[in-house]
Amino acid sequence: MGYTLNFAAVWRNFDDLLWGLGLSLLLAAVAIGLGCVLGLVLAFGRVSRSRLLSGLAGLYVTVFRNLPLLVLVLFSFFALPQMGLRLSKQSSFVLALALYSAAYLAEVFRGGLLGVPQGLREAGLAIGLTQTQIRRSIVLPIMLRSVLPGLGSTFIGLFKDTSLAAAIAVPELTFEARKINVETFRVIETWIVASGLYVVTCSILAALLRQVEAKLAISR
Amino acid sequence: MHGNLLEIHGLHKRYGSVEVLKGVDCNVAHGEVISIIGSSGSGKTTMLRCVNMLEEFEGGTIRIDGEEIGYATAGGERRRKPEKEIARQRALTGMAFQQFNLFPHMTALQNVTLGLRLVKKMSREESQALGETWLDRVGLLSRKDHYPSGLSGGQQQRVAIARAIAMSPRLMLFDEVTSALDPELVAEVLQVVRSLADDGMTMLLVTHEMRFAYEVSSRVIFMNQGRIGEEGNPKMMFASPKTERLAEFLKSSRFD
Numbered sequence: 271m272g273y274t275l276n277f278a279a280v281w282r283n284f285d286d287l288l289w290g291l292g293l294s295l296l297l298a299a300v301a302i303g304l305g306c307v308l309g310l311v312l313a314f315g316r317v318s319r320s321r322l323l324s325g326l327a328g329l330y331v332t333v334f335r336n337l338p339l340l341v342l343v344l345f346s347f348f349a350l351p352q353m354g355l356r357l358s359k360q361s362s363f364v365l366a367l368a369l370y371s372a373a374y375l376a377e378v379f380r381g382g383l384l385g386v387p388q389g390l391r392e393a394g395l396a397i398g399l400t401q402t403q404i405r406r407s408i409v410l411p412i413m414l415r416s417v418l419p420g421l422g423s424t425f426i427g428l429f430k431d432t433s434l435a436a437a438i439a440v441p442e443l444t445f446e447a448r449k450i451n452v453e454t455f456r457v458i459e460t461w462i463v464a465s466g467l468y469v470v471t472c473s474i475l476a477a478l479l480r481q482v483e484a485k486l487a488i489s490r
Numbered sequence: 491m492h493g494n495l496l497e498i499h500g501l502h503k504r505y506g507s508v509e510v511l512k513g514v515d516c517n518v519a520h521g522e523v524i525s526i527i528g529s530s531g532s533g534k535t536t537m538l539r540c541v542n543m544l545e546e547f548e549g550g551t552i553r554i555d556g557e558e559i560g561y562a563t564a565g566g567e568r569r570r571k572p573e574k575e576i577a578r579q580r581a582l583t584g585m586a587f588q589q590f591n592l593f594p595h596m597t598a599l600q601n602v603t604l605g606l607r608l609v610k611k612m613s614r615e616e617s618q619a620l621g622e623t624w625l626d627r628v629g630l631l632s633r634k635d636h637y638p639s640g641l642s643g644g645q646q647q648r649v650a651i652a653r654a655i656a657m658s659p660r661l662m663l664f665d666e667v668t669s670a671l672d673p674e675l676v677a678e679v680l681q682v683v684r685s686l687a688d689d690g691m692t693m694l695l696v697t698h699e700m701r702f703a704y705e706v707s708s709r710v711i712f713m714n715q716g717r718i719g720e721e722g723n724p725k726m727m728f729a730s731p732k733t734e735r736l737a738e739f740l741k742s743s744r745f746d
């Protein structure tokens with residue numbers, strides 16, 4: 271073949287890749303943050319004694335876990351404006367990823383909630399705490415510690431999913447890489463560097479999450 | 491002031507179609523120490539849990555210092571009280587469980603101060619001072635910063651008792667607090683219970699420790715198939731049981 275790798279053109283545009291990576295991280299952080307809040311509400315809904323609440327939360331999870339994220343992204347970007355909700359590219363992507371991640375996070379949280387021993391809630395009741403206080407001071411912290419390992423891999427998966435934002439021209443890492451690919455024709459080099467950035471970033475994130483996990487571990 | 495601290499009248503409780511409490515009547519005066527004995531499944535735990543509203547019950551009333559617990563009856567209609575009100579009433583009684591149930595993500599001291607801060611609305615300093623006083627009382631001040639996983643079963647149970655008693659309940663409920671412990675750890679926990687009894691704390695304690703029941707109780711209640719089978723002072727009851735059931739039960743129990 272006689273193809274020689276030449277990264278010069280990619281390095282010249284490396285700044286763009288880094289900005290893209292920054293935007294990827296930002297999109298993931300905001301979407302996951304919103305997804306966590308909604309996911310928590312859904313998880314408490316699913317384990318609630320009210321048939322209506324657990325049914326609604328279950329329906330949400332079923333629908334959003336069975337939709338391809340790309341479809342959700344395109345729906346949010348193309349269909350919502352038709353329905354009167356006009357958002358920027360970035361916002362419509364964040365909305366899609368937040369709604370999508372909430373379904374997965376809800377399942378992670380639900381598993382954690384079911385693992386909190388009933389006796390601890392009763393101990394809380396016995397000293398006169400209200401249900402709300404028990405949820406906040408006992409159930410939530412114990413549940414979060416127990417789901418942290420699963421949460422880490424979910425977060426990293428969701429970060430990688432930000433690459434789908436390229437489909438609606440959000441200038442994140444994948445989109446920037448495609449731009450450089452088209453402009454410089456250094457196809458192989460561009461995608462090698464972009465892939466490297468994803469791998470390194472995910473590894474760093476994983477290491478950070480492990481540290482948080484170790485710090486919060488219950489046993490001592 | 492009302493005569494009795496606790497008045498249970500006609501208490502009925504069923505799980506599905508199984509009637510577990512079939513009309514329990516029981517009055518407890520201030521300062522009384524009452525042991526509840528009886529074979530497995532006779533309803534001892536259920537009775538305590540009803541007093542603390544950890545279980546709903548279908549019939550009868552429970553009053554603490556005259557105040558009806560859990561339900562209000564108006565115009566012949568019986569209604570569960572609002573959750574906030576029930577939470578307040580639960581704080582009138584303290585409960586210690588067989589499985590300790592310490593909050594695993596909190597230190598011994600934090601376990602004790604949680605209720606003081608959230609329910610009694612004490613300041614951090616105030617709650618810590620009181621928490622330390624009670625941990626000292628159960629002999630665990632030096633372990634105040636330990637997490638439950640770093641404490642022995644006996645120590646965990648003593649923290650759990652400190653947590654309950656720090657809320658200054660009018661009535662303490664103990665449900666087989668030594669049953670989950672290794673034999674060598676039983677004495678330290680019973681010692682704590684005994685010292686509370688000596689201080690005049692009113693308590694209902696479900697126990698299989700017959701000697702302990704004999705020594706500390708002002709009265710013993712024998713539960714039998716969801717009813718009070720027999721009650722009286724421990725010396726009389728253990729020496730000359732009036733019912734065949736109690737006689738059999740005592741014969742099968744160990745006194746050591």
Ligand SMILES: Nc1ncnc2c1ncn2[C@@H]1O[C@H](COP(=O)(O)OP(=O)(O)OP(=O)(O)O)[C@@H](O)[C@H]1O
Binds near residue numbers: 528530532535536
């Ligand atoms: N959550 C529940 N659901 C259904 N049945 C229950 C439940 N809890 C207790 N029971 C039943 O109620 C009856 C009384 O139980 P309870 O726990 O009050 O007995 P106990 O006297 O405390 O027994 P033990 O000495 O074994 O602790 C038993 O037959 C038990 O199987």
Ligand SMILES: [Mg+2]
Binds near residue numbers: 534535536666
């Ligand atoms: Mg029991």
